Amino acid sequence: MRALVNLALFALPFLFYIGWLHLKEQNPWLKQHWDRQPVIWIGLCGVLLAGGYFLYHLAGQSRDPTAVYVPARVENGVFHPAHLAPRAPEPRR
Template sequence: MARSLLETLGLFALPFLLYALFLGFRARHPLVVEHWSRGAVSWLALAGLLLAIAGFLVAGFFDGRSRGAYIPAHMDENGRLAPGHFQ
């Protein structure tokens, strides 16, 4: 769970990091507030949200654990509790 949350936060932060690198390559200091206008931050946030949503979708479709039907925990024929699993 923590790994997927960190991956999603990383995907959201990626456009901001790339913009800061872009400012650095253009010989502008990336920590100056004037370079982070409301329009630029809005577009970066929108791009980050789209990347995060795409990451969730890719993880949901291509993750190997989600294939098959889920068999919930149940009592087996010997009277022992069998844990839930995907089959």
């Protein structure tokens, strides 16, 4: 799912550019509109959007070094994604 979000965020500036060309009543599929300079800037914007989402997602992950990895599972037909869970405190003796 995260890969699809990153791919969509990368493609978003290209879709905006196509929409902008349509608003200008120009054919977006002509080679003259896809010169090196616009494609570089649009690609850079896409990389920044996808990288920003990646960093946002990375910042939201657990920082607890004692966290336990819980693998993905299906229970009663419901999919539960993998996640990090806090380790249960050990009972005192």
